[in-house]
Amino acid sequence: SAVISQKPSRDICQRGTSLTIQCQVDSQVTMMFWYRQQPGQSLTLIATANQGSEATYESGFVIDKFPISRPNLTFSTLTVSNMSPEDSSIYLCSGGLASTDTQYFGPGTRLTVL
């Protein structure tokens, strides 16, 4: 299995600012992903974090708004840029382990934008 931690666990930010969320995995996972969960809603995939190269974004999400880095197999960051109240959500990272063919989720970062 894999244990995933995220920092910060929650934050309150002013509109127009940016926040970087960190995701650390205790195993060398094959894949890492970032999801958004709006209040009372399901999880929507933002992007696949690719090691050492640009992330692969899903429809409706762009690099300028959600830049992602993954410098190694166990760490990734997601930045929410130029925030507006509509960005208030829970942001979750996950790690997919090919050896167990399973995906594990972090606890999430609860973001409130005022």
Next chain:
Amino acid sequence: GENVEQHPSTLSVQEGDSAVIKCTYSDSASNYFPWYKQELGKGPQLIIDIRSNVGEKKDQRIAVTLNKTAKHFSLHITETQPEDSAVYFCAASKEGYQKVTFGTGTKLQVIP
């Protein structure tokens, strides 16, 4: 892309009764179907999964069934307990470690 529908959106059962949540998916290439439980303020926790070469899987009070022809899969919880109260998500993907498409979620309330 994949689309996963989930029903019902809310479910209330008496403690000790059974709960059933149903999902359908659209992409015939999907081969892996996990179920996640999400408690308030926490990330989704994998509770059981099933792969396309298996029709049914059971783990204590929890069972999943898969009808690949009809593109249906279901979660069955027997002898429900108050601690089963949470939001449950079904999901689908091509491989277990690949990106996951989630259903819309079912809020289960077990009434003591």
